[in-house]
Each structure stands twice: as structure tokens, then as C-alpha cells.
Amino acid sequence: MSKQINVALIGNPNTGKTSVFNALTGLNQKVGNYPGITVEKKEGVCKLPRGVKAHIIDLPGTYSLNASSLDESVVIELLLNKNDKDYPDVAVVITDVENLKRNLLIYTQIKDLEIPTILVINMSDRMAYKGISLDIEKLEKQLDTKIALISTRKGKGIDNLKDLISNYKTLSIEPCLNTQDIDTAYFEGLKKAFPNQSLYKLWLVITQDVNFGKIDRNSIKDASDFKTKSNVDLKRLQQKETIKRYQYINNALKEGQTIDLNSAKDLRIKMDRILTHKVWGYLIFFLILLTIFQAIYDWAEVPMDFIDSTFASLSEWTKNVLPSGAFTSLLAEGVIPGLGGIVIFIPQIAFLFLFIAVLEESGYMSRVVFLMDRIMRRFGLSGKSVVPLISGTACAIPAIMATRNIESWKERLITILVTPFTTCSARLPVYLIIISLVIPEGRFLGLSYQALTLMLLYLIGFGAAVGSAWILNKILNIKSKTFFVVEMPNYKLPLFKNVALTVIEKTKSFIFGAGKIILAISIVLWFLASYGPGEQFNNAEEIITEQYASENLSQDELNQKIASHKLEYSFIGITGRAIEPAIRPLGYDWKIGIAIVSSFAAREVFVGTLATIYSVGSDEEATIKNRMAKEINPVLGTPLFNLASGISLLLFYAFAMQCMSTLAIVKRETNSWKWPILQLTIMTAIAYIVALIAYQFLK
Amino acid sequence: MNDIIQNILVFSSLAIALLFLIKKFVWASKKKAAKACGSNDCGCH
Amino acid sequence: MTLADLKRGQQGIIKDVSSKDIPLKLLEMGCLPGNSVQLLHLAPFSDPMYLNVNGTHLAIRKETAHHILIETTDNE
Numbered sequence: 114m115s116k117q118i119n120v121a122l123i124g125n126p127n128t129g130k131t132s133v134f135n136a137l138t139g140l141n142q143k144v145g146n147y148p149g150i151t152v153e154k155k156e157g158v159c160k161l162p163r164g165v166k167a168h169i170i171d172l173p174g175t176y177s178l179n180a181s182s183l184d185e186s187v188v189i190e191l192l193l194n195k196n197d198k199d200y201p202d203v204a205v206v207i208t209d210v211e212n213l214k215r216n217l218l219i220y221t222q223i224k225d226l227e228i229p230t231i232l233v234i235n236m237s238d239r240m241a242y243k244g245i246s247l248d249i250e251k252l253e254k255q256l257d258t259k260i261a262l263i264s265t266r267k268g269k270g271i272d273n274l275k276d277l278i279s280n281y282k283t284l285s286i287e288p289c290l291n292t293q294d295i296d297t298a299y300f301e302g303l304k305k306a307f308p309n310q311s312l313y314k315l316w317l318v319i320t321q322d323v324n325f326g327k328i329d330r331n332s333i334k335d336a337s338d339f340k341t342k343s344n345v346d347l348k349r350l351q352q353k354e355t356i357k358r359y360q361y362i363n364n365a366l367k368e369g370q371t372i373d374l375n376s377a378k379d380l381r382i383k384m385d386r387i388l389t390h391k392v393w394g395y396l397i398f399f400l401i402l403l404t405i406f407q408a409i410y411d412w413a414e415v416p417m418d419f420i421d422s423t424f425a426s427l428s429e430w431t432k433n434v435l436p437s438g439a440f441t442s443l444l445a446e447g448v449i450p451g452l453g454g455i456v457i458f459i460p461q462i463a464f465l466f467l468f469i470a471v472l473e474e475s476g477y478m479s480r481v482v483f484l485m486d487r488i489m490r491r492f493g494l495s496g497k498s499v500v501p502l503i504s505g506t507a508c509a510i511p512a513i514m515a516t517r518n519i520e521s522w523k524e525r526l527i528t529i530l531v532t533p534f535t536t537c538s539a540r541l542p543v544y545l546i547i548i549s550l551v552i553p554e555g556r557f558l559g560l561s562y563q564a565l566t567l568m569l570l571y572l573i574g575f576g577a578a579v580g581s582a583w584i585l586n587k588i589l590n591i592k593s594k595t596f597f598v599v600e601m602p603n604y605k606l607p608l609f610k611n612v613a614l615t616v617i618e619k620t621k622s623f624i625f626g627a628g629k630i631i632l633a634i635s636i637v638l639w640f641l642a643s644y645g646p647g648e649q650f651n652n653a654e655e656i657i658t659e660q661y662a663s664e665n666l667s668q669d670e671l672n673q674k675i676a677s678h679k680l681e682y683s684f685i686g687i688t689g690r691a692i693e694p695a696i697r698p699l700g701y702d703w704k705i706g707i708a709i710v711s712s713f714a715a716r717e718v719f720v721g722t723l724a725t726i727y728s729v730g731s732d733e734e735a736t737i738k739n740r741m742a743k744e745i746n747p748v749l750g751t752p753l754f755n756l757a758s759g760i761s762l763l764l765f766y767a768f769a770m771q772c773m774s775t776l777a778i779v780k781r782e783t784n785s786w787k788w789p790i791l792q793l794t795i796m797t798a799i800a801y802i803v804a805l806i807a808y809q810f811l812k
Numbered sequence: 813m814n815d816i817i818q819n820i821l822v823f824s825s826l827a828i829a830l831l832f833l834i835k836k837f838v839w840a841s842k843k844k845a846a847k848a849c850g851s852n853d854c855g856c857h
Numbered sequence: 858m859t860l861a862d863l864k865r866g867q868q869g870i871i872k873d874v875s876s877k878d879i880p881l882k883l884l885e886m887g888c889l890p891g892n893s894v895q896l897l898h899l900a901p902f903s904d905p906m907y908l909n910v911n912g913t914h915l916a917i918r919k920e921t922a923h924h925i926l927i928e929t930t931d932n933e
Contacts, residue, residue: 177885215887215913345877352874355884381914382897389898389907438818443825483898483916486905496905520880596880596921601907601914630836633829640826 117166119199120159120278123188123223124207125216126174127476127602129235131155132265133207134171135610137275144618152187152514156199161279170199176215178222179351180321182517189321192226193314203281205274207233210240210247211603213370217256217362218355221289224258225313229284231259231277238264244377245370252369257285266608289361292316295354299342316354320347381603388480398481405468406568407560409541413460417545420460421738424453443639451635454542454721455628461545462538463620465507470615472503474607482599492579493586495519495597498528502578505535506571507619509775512537513782520598523591527582529782530792533775534578534768536571539716543766544570546720550742551759566763573767577799626774631721634711638685638722645683653679685726699765699801700758700808702746709765716771757811765804770796858929860906860922863896869927870894871910878924887911894927 124130134142138157155171172191173184180186191197192204204223208216213234224230240246253260259277263270292312293300300312307315342350387393428449435441472478478500486496497519505512512532519525536544544567552566560568649656657675666674680686688710689703696706704726712719727740744753770776770793779789863869871892874884888894892911899906904919 176882179881179885181880181882212913214911215885218885348877348881351881352884352889355881356889359887359889385898385907389900391901436814436818438815440818440821440825443822479916483900483905483907486916486918487900487902596883597905597916597918598880598883598886598921599905599916600886601916603914629832633832633836636825636829637833640822 117168118202118278118281120167120169121191121199121201121204122169122171122207123204123219124174124233125176125209125212125219127600128174128207128209128212128216129265130171130174130207132608132611133205133233133235133263133274134169135614136265136268136271137167137169140614142614144622152184159275161275163279165279167278168199170201175219177219178317178321181520184517186321189317192223192228193317201228203229203231203278203284205231205233205278207235210234210236210245211243214359214362214366217365218358220256221358221361224286225288225290225292227286227288227311229281229286231261231274231281231284232256233261233263233274235263235265237262237269238267241376242378244373244375246373248369252365255365255368257287257289259284288313290354290357294357296350299350320351381601384604385480385601388477389483394480394484398484401472403568405465406571407564408468409461409464411561411564413464416460417457420457421453424449424456428453439643442643443636446643447635447639448632450724451631451638451721452628454635454724455624455631455717458538458542458717459620459624461541462507462624463616465538466616466619467612469504469507470612471607474605474611476602476604478503479599479601483601486597489579490524492582493524493527493589494531494579494582495521495524495528497597497599498524498582501528501532502535502575505532505537505578507538509533509535509537509772510778511619513775513778516782520596523586523589526591526783526788527585527589529779530585530788531578531582533770533772533779533792533796534574534581536574536767537716537772539772540570540574540766542717542720543712544763546738546741547754547759547762549738550754551756570763570767573764577768631718634718635721638707638711638726641685641688642680642683642726645679645686647682649682650679653682680726698808699804700761700812702744702753704744705753705762709771713771713773716766719766757808760811761804761808764807765800767800768796768803769800858927860894860896860908860925860927861919863894863906863922863927863929865896865899867929868893868895869929871925871927873926875924879921883917883921886915887913888925893930894925 122130122134134155134157137159141159142155142157144153144155152173157169157171159167159169161167172188175185175188178189178192180189191199192201194200206216206220206223208220217232220230220232234247247262249260249262259280261270261274261277263274265271290313293304295316300316303315304312388397428445431449432441432445435444472481481499481503482496484496485499489496489498498516501512501515504515509532512535513529516525516528516532519528548563548566552563555562557565645651653675657671657678661671661674681690685707686703689707692706692710693703696703696709701709704723707726708719708722711722723741727744741754742752745751746753746755746758776789776793779792780786783789860869860871871888871890871894873890874888879888887910889911894911895909897907897909897914900916905916906919906922907914907916
């Protein structure tokens with residue numbers, strides 16, 4: 114008989130939890146969100162021996178059940194709620210053989226919840242290297258569970274783990290710690306007040322402010338033989354609890370683990386000596402960043418050119434094959450160029466996510482946090498703000514979510530507010546196309562001018578983030594306790610499978626998330642550009658034919674004139690010309706204006722919009738870039754995209770807050786409309802002023 | 813005939829696109845997050 | 858002396874932590890009385906401090922280190 118059991122993977126960060134999840138589920142996984150909150154929910158399916166199917170859920174990494182972040186409270190809320198459809202039949206706690214002592218803390222807590230618990234000791238391939246030997250039988254007896262010794266790197270022990278999961282019913286559910294031992298009088302009273310409940314669960318409700326069945330923190334009040342305690346006293350008890358748990362763990366490990374320090378080798382110390390060095394550390398960090406940008410620019414060029422020309426010919430092909438009419442035009446001039454505008458950036462986005470995944474997986478990111486903390490603090494940020502600021506180069510949305518592990522609220526708020534300045538991948542489309550139009554080719558010290566411009570734009574973004582953080586730190590009057598703890602995990606060679614899955618998953622969600630919006634917008638835009646009200650639009654043919662009757666124009670030239678006249682008097686043309694006075698000082702025409710307005714939803718729409726606008730009314734096959742290069746400024750008669758207007762556009766996009774999804778996330782993470790609205794107003798104002806100054810100086 | 817079909821297709825895709833955008837941006841921002849972090853040291857961050 | 862006074866490479870034993878000023882998370886990572894601690898590296902301006910506490914490698918700020926009382930175990 115086939116049945117499905119729920120399995121929850123739990124463990125400290127940096128224990129290879131995700132590798133275990135990937136090893137169990139392979140490609141049978143999906144990533145979603147917990148309802149109502151933006152914590153990532155990873156789940157997958159795994160076939161076990163004897164026809165049992167397991168639904169596996171990878172819970173966010175947490176050091177203990179004492180939640181200190183939104184991600185961590187997800188774990189405790191699931192484990193306290195027996196009615197949740199994901200409530201685990203069996204919990205699998207994953208530990209790293211090198212950090213067994215600390216990793217076991219959460220194991221003792223999960224076990225005390227009386228959930229069948231399997232212990233996984235991962236990275237067993239490193240045991241000999243670190244001089245560690247384990248007596249699994251003794252450990253199983255001491256810790257009262259079944260242990261799977263595995264190595265996800267070498268692919269060992271996974272079958273044993275599957276076997277243990279399918280036999281979960283034989284596991285003991287005896288708690289490790291008698292909760293009453295923490296403070297006899299206090300817990301005796303609690304037991305009398307709630308005679309039928311597990312003391313440990315009640316204790317979690319008291320200390321964590323979570324619900325448990327119908328019981329919440331407020332329902333635990335003073336009773337005749339129970340007195341509540343102050344927060345300071347509760348914290349003292351939590352400390353006592355932690356000490357007791359470590360005593361239990363130390364006893365167990367004394368029996369089952371021996372470490373021969375003489376045969377232990379530690380590469381970490383040697384690598385840290387260089388990577389966290391006062392000079393070399395920073396130099397290496399800078400070189401890594403430089404390599405990333407050069408790579409994104411150079412490596413991605415070939416596939417991008419290929420995609421660009423493919424979409425241009427696809428559009429041409431559609432026009433020739435399908436019967437001519439309004440819908441065919443919609444496909445050829447609206448949908449296909451619009452889609453091309455997003456597909457073209459797959460190579461770069463994939464590269465960017467690849468580098469970020471490697472930096473995270475290898476453990477290097479923590480060293481950056483360590484190196485940067487003191488410097489960042491001067492600007493009101495935390496060393497941990499470096500991670501959002503770097504992942505902000507991929508996308509501000511996950512970056513803002515990554516601020517959750519910043520302990521101080523003020524530092525966290527400032528990080529959230531300034532992260533959108535960093536150059537996200539959605540700005541890349543805009544940057545790349547404009548750079549290739551206005552920045553000359555050539556090399557300086559082996560780096561191309563175009564790559565250097567891009568690097569400069571990244572630095573501007575980073576500088577704007579840090580500069581505004583400094584100002585915010587002076588202005589914001591928030592008293593906030595600050596502390597800072599960061600684990601420095603051992604260096605690891607990133608697992609290919611983990612990195613590949615991250616890159617595929619992130620790129621996919623970026624393309625499909627943004628892609629749908631861009632597709633819809635390009636349909637609407639095509640409509641607005643192809644239909645218009647009034648005489649000038651509907652009688653365009655007659656008006657133009659009459660106007661140029663004296664000149665001997667070929668039919669082709671005449672058609673061109675008609676098409677651009679129609680575009681000018683279409684809905685979009687009318688809107689564009691209405692806003693033109695506001696953007697003319699920046700060096701833009703109304704077509705760019707439309708692209709800027711439509712890209713308020715998402716920046717990458719800019720290129721798609723221009724592609725749609727420019728392809729409405731042009732016959733020949735041409736890439737977006739060629740069409741843009743041919744545009745002429747109606748006032749000056751020079752190419753529309755020259756150095757002045759190009760730089761002005763680049764700077765506008767460097768500073769403007771043009772992303773609805775980011776605003777939505779900021780609203781959610783700060784729980785107020787005040788911050789996102791402030792962010793939008795100030796960033797747009799800065800963008801406008803800087804672009805204005807740049808154009809007026811350069812023109 | 814061809815023209816009519818093409819026009820029907822154009823307007824229906826326009827309607828779908830508009831509906832999608834409205835759903836995505838107007839409706840989504842009205843739907844409030846069920847549980848979010850407060851604006852102070854609430855302990856959940 | 859406190860953890861903040863430790864020199865690079867020096868080792869010590871944690872004597873007391875004032876639980877009022879120390880986040881629970883740090884305790885859970887092993888910063889408990891009786892455990893050993895070694896200062897591995899310092900960032901510029903001696904802050905933050907990169908420690909090995911009871912086998913766990915972690916970094917904390919100097920202001921937090923002031924609240925952890927220790928006793929050195931090696932004589933330099």
C-alpha cells in the first residue's frame with residue numbers, strides 16, 4: 114500500500130541541509146512562500162523503500178528553537194501545530210560532523226517536542242581529515258535515536274537515511290531534558306495550571322510568543338500556585354536551559370566522540386590568515402568583484418547577440434507566414450519584441466546568480482561580513498548589510514529579505530532603504546543597450562571602456578547606497594539595541610548540484626515572474642501605439658499623402674511617414690508628448706518618456722517598450738539596438754542616443770526607484786507605507802536632478 | 813472574415829493583459845500580509 | 858578581564874556572561890561559562906573579533922565582548 118509521510122529537515126545554517134534536501138528530492142522540488150509571509154518554502158517528494166512516499170519540507174536554517182528572526186519562527190510554528198498539513202511525522206535533524214556539539218542543541222529541542230527524530234551527521238568525508246572518530250552505536254544509545262552518517266559530497270549514506278525515515282515508527286520519542294529540571298518551583302506551578310500539556314511546549318509559548326492550540330502567551334496568567342516571571346528572569350532561565358542542554362550533549366559526546374587534535378588539519382586558519390587580512394583581504398574582495406563584472410560583460414555577449422537576432426528574425430517570419438491583420442501585428446510587433454527584451458538577459462542573470470551562489474556556498478561571504486562590519490557601521494549599516502548589498506546586484510527583493518538576520522532594527526531599516534540603489538539585474542538591460550550605443554569601443558589596461566562604464570555604474574549604485582545610509586544614520590532617530598554575531602563556517606568547495614539548482618531556480622522565477630508582466634505590458638503598449646483617437650490618427654494616410662504630394666516620395670518612404678505620423682497621434686503618442694516638457698531638459702524624446710513611464714512597474718520593461726514602440730511601423734528586419742541607433746532627436750537633428758542623453762539615462766536608472774515589487778516588499782518588511790513612499794519620492798527626485806545636471810553639462 | 817477574427821483576438825488578448833496587470837498590481841497591494849515584522853525591536857528579526 | 862582585552866592568538870576560559878546584555882543566540886553558539894575561547898583574528902581597528910568559542914568559529918563586536926568575563930589560560 115502506498116502512503117505519504119511528512120518529513121521535516123531541520124538544522125543549523127552551514128550544515129549542508131540544502132545538500133541533503135537536494136540529494137533526497139533531486140529535481141522533484143518546488144520553492145514557494147509560506148502563506149502571508151515571504152519566507153521561502155522548499156518542498157519536494159522522495160521515494161522510500163517499501164513503497165512509501167515522503168513529502169519533504171526543508172525548513173529555514175536555525176540555531177535553535179528560540180526564534181530570533183521571521184525565518185526561524187516559521188520552524189517553531191510548524192512544529193507546535195499538529196493540525197498543520199505539513200506537520201512532520203518525522204523530523205530529520207542535520208548536523209555537521211565538525212560542529213557536532215553546537216549542532217546537537219537543536220536536536221535536543223526537537224526531541225523534547227516528542228516528535229520522532231532522526232539524527233543525520235553530514236560531511237563524514239571530513240572526519241579523518243579533522244581527526245574525528247565516532248562510535249555511532251554508543252551515540253545512538255546516548256542520544257536515544259537512530260543516526261545516519263552521510264556525506265552528500267561523496268553521495269554516501271543517503272540510502273541508509275531513506276531506510277531510517279521509512280522506519281520512523283520505531284523511533285523513541287522520549288525527551289532529552291526534563292523541562293522541570295530548569296526551575297522546579299516555576300514548572301511545578303505551570304504544570305498545575307495546565308495539567309494536560311507538555312511543559313516544554315508551554316515553555317516555548319511563554320518565551321517565543323507563538324500560539325499552541327488554543328493556548329497563547331496571554332492565556333498563561335498568574336494562578337493560585339503559579340507566578341509568571343519577568344523577561345529578565347525568563348532570559349536567565351533560558352540561559353540555564355541552554356547550559357543544561359550542553360551538559361547533556363557533552364555527556365553523550367564524551368562516550369561517542371573522540372577528537373585527535375594532532376591529526377587534525379585546519380585549512381581554515383591558513384586561508385583566513387590571507388582572506389581576512391587587513392590589506393590582502395580587501396584587495397582580494399575587490400579583485401573578485403572586478404572579475405565578476407568583467408565576466409558578466411564579456412562572457413554573456415555571444416549568447417545575447419544570438420538571442421537578439423533570433424527574435425528579430427522570428428518577428429519577421431511571423432509577419433510573412435501568418436495572414437496579415439491586427440493580431441499578426443500584435444504578435445510580430447508587440448509580443449515577440451517584448452519577450453525578446455526579457456529572454457536576452459537570461460545569460461547575464463544566470464551568471465550573476467552563479468557567482469553569488471558560489472560566494473555563499475563556499476563560506477567566503479561570512480569573511481566579507483567580518484571584514485566590512487567596522488566600515489559599514491560608520492555608515493549606520495552592519496557587516497551583514499554587505500550580503501543584501503551584494504545580492505542586491507541580482508535583485509533587490511531577495512536582498513531585502515536577506516536583511517532579516519541583521520539584529521539591530523535601525524541597521525536593518527537603513528539597509529532596506531538603501532539596497533534598491535545597488536545595481537540590480539533588471540537595470541542591466543537598460544545599461545547594456547545604452548552603453549553599447551553611446552560608449553565607444555576600445556580598451557584601457559586590458560579592460561574595455563564599456564566594461565569599465567558598467568563597473569563605474571555599479572560603483573555609483575554602491576556609493577549612493579552607502580552615502581544615503583550615512584545620511585539616514587544621522588537623520589533617523591531610532592534607539593535600538595545593537596549586537597552582532599556571525600558564524601564563520603569552514604571553507605567548502607561549492608557543490609555543483611547545489612549551485613546549479615540555485616541558478617536554475619532563481620533564473621526561472623526571475624524570467625517567469627518578470628516575463629508575464631512584460632508580456633502583458635507589451636500587449637497593452639502595442640495597443641496604445643496602434644490605435645488612436647481623432648482625425649489626425651484615423652486620416653493619417655490622407656493627411657500625409659496630401660502633405661508630401663509635391664515631393665516625389667517612393668511608396669516605402671511614404672509608408673514610413675504615415676506610420677510615424679500615426680504613432681505620434683496614437684494614444685501613446687499623445688501621452689508621451691504630454692509629458693515631454695518634463696523630460697526634454699534631460700535630453701529625452703517622448704518615446705523614451707513612454708519607456709520610462711511604463712518601466713515604473715519594472716525597469717527591464719524599458720528595453721521591451723522601446724522595442725515595441727520602434728517596431729510599430731517599421732518593416733525591415735532589425736535588432737533593437739540598430740533601431741535605437743537610427744533614432745534622430747527631432748529638435749537637434751543629431752542621433753537621439755548620444756553621449757549626453759545616454760549618460761543622463763544611465764544616471765536616471767542608477768538612482769530611480771523603478772520597481773513595484775521592491776516597494777511591495779519594503780512595505781511588507783517594514784510593516785508601513787511610510788518607508789516605501791519615502792523611498793520612491795526621494796529616489797525619483799535624486800534621479801531626475803542628477804540626470805538633468807549630467808545632460809546640461811554634457812550636451 | 814480574417815479581419816474580424818484578428819480583431820477579436822487582439823481585443824481579447826488586450827483584456828487578458830489588462831486583467832492580469834490589474835490583478836498583479838492593484839489587487840496584490842490591497843491584499844495585506846497576514847503577519848509581518850513590526851517597526852521596532854519586536855524580537856522577530 | 859573581559860574578552861575584549863584578549864590579544865590575538867591568546868586563549869581563555871569564559872568565567873561569566875551577563876545574560877542581560879548578551880543575546881541568547883550567542884549563548885546557544887557556545888558562549889557559556891566554562892567553555893574555552895581563543896581570539897583568532899581582528900578586523901582593522903580591532904573590531905569585530907574573530908573567535909573560536911568551544912570549537913565554533915564566530916565573529917562578534919567589541920562592545921559585546923566587553924560583557925563576557927574571561928580568565929586567560931596561557932602566559933604570553
